Amino acid sequence: MTTIQVIPAVDCRNLSVRYGRTQALDRVSFTVEPGQVYALLGRNGSGKTSLVRCLLGHQKPQSGRLDLLGQDVWSSRNALMQRVGVVSEEPDAPPAMTPRQLLKFCAGLHPTWDAAAADERLTRFRVPLDVPFGKLSRGQKAQLALTLALGPKPQLLVLDDPTLGLDPVARREVYDELLSELADRGTTILITTHDLAGIEGIADRVGILHEGRLLVDGSLEELKARHRKVCWAPFQAVRAEALAHFAPLRIREHGLGGEAVLSQGDPTQLLDGDRPDLKVHALSLEELFVALVGAESEVAS
């Protein structure tokens, strides 16, 4: 019997990046399987940008290995970029070029360029074709960047905070476009973002970077199932020993009572006693993120 080995779209092993004495990435390892949407989250300065730069072959890591679609990204960047679409955090196209010129430029470099789809996308986004890139609004730049990234029908999309600074409508349009791309072609997507609410409905897996280390790497469902929030009424504090069993990430007391984010076990056990004020909630991605990387979690731990 032969087994078919699926090559991961992204295979990152023990990646380390250092700037002088600052360790930007510390032995980061994760994989993204084909067709998955992987959201890489982290606070500013957590190492996301360094990771994305290494992912795209812009920067050589001090140690570790990074393969995209089965090829080493540093040595095969040129060939890989035929199959990888990129949206950078800062729109980086030459400011003097118009969208029309940019489309022509990119179409000439990619044999698989889908001109009709790219034109249709820009029309839908209402991006003017003859205004220099430098004079487009932030939202239009992001939409154009997404159009250019999707133009060659890539197998992997790397999006570095594509919704940064966008208004809610433009943000929604970007996500809608990604969803339709996923539905149409099953493209693998690796996205870094601070828009946790926006990505929650799209991501399959989540990685959380904190101070250069990958704190969490797992499916969103699994993470949500493992973490729970317990709230209690004012003056009804729960004893710390009772919570310790559930590995609390954060315990907070405030005027309206208190809350704790628990990372293991079934906190509904707490409801067994005579504490009608206790309530167990599922966490949103944002709450989970704050609990994991927020300053207070360190105090708790």
Place this chain on the structure above:
Amino acid sequence: MTTLAVFRREWIGRRNVFLLALGMGFIQLVGTRFESEVGKAAALSLGSGIMLAWVVAALFGATMVGRDLEERRFGFWLNQPLRTGEIFAGKVAAGVGMAVLAAVVLCLPMLLFGGLRRVLSLREASEAVGGGLAGSLVLLLLFHAVSIQVRSRSLWLVLDLAAWSGFFWSVRLLSLKLIWAGAFEQMFHVWLTLLVLVTLGLAVAGYLQVAQGRADLQRGHRWVSVTLALSLGLALLVGSAQAAWVLRSKAESLKQQAVSPRIR
């Protein structure tokens, strides 16, 4: 083909240079109306054309990669299926081409209406274009390297300064030795050797900065520094050997050559 794509893209952003050159050409044409000697006016026009080419090349070199890196726009190139050699070659070709064409555009009014065509021989024109081209290439590569060294703000700049200082100090010593020996023409030959080797070193350093440094300015600077220091050292070795060969020659080394009488 892809190099050509980079070439075209570089021109789109800087095509105003040609308008500027044309404007300068017409101003010069008006200025030379007050010059009675056509030859002088022609020399002035050619000279300013070459100067413009060199200035354009220097500015282009200082910004073609360094500014993109500093403004975090170099990723646009790296995100395309382009080899790093194609990116660098396209940018260098665009810079040199733009510099030379700007010079031609500047001289155009004088060529068409100022009588430059009448006084300029084909040989002089070729020499001017050659000088403009060679000078532009050297300046573009030099300013690219310097721009990376300055923009990266790393301690490797100390090595760069030491390497350049050592190089110029050694060239001065070599030149003085040759001057004392009366070998003026040979001194220029040594300089030419040094120039060619340093230009080659600058080209290799520039390529390695893009290929190995990519979007990492500090890493690119390290490659530029090491390659340049090695190139300057190698150029000095070759230049010193050439100078030593010249200085070693004795009176006996001279060969008698037959002189044929001039046929009247």
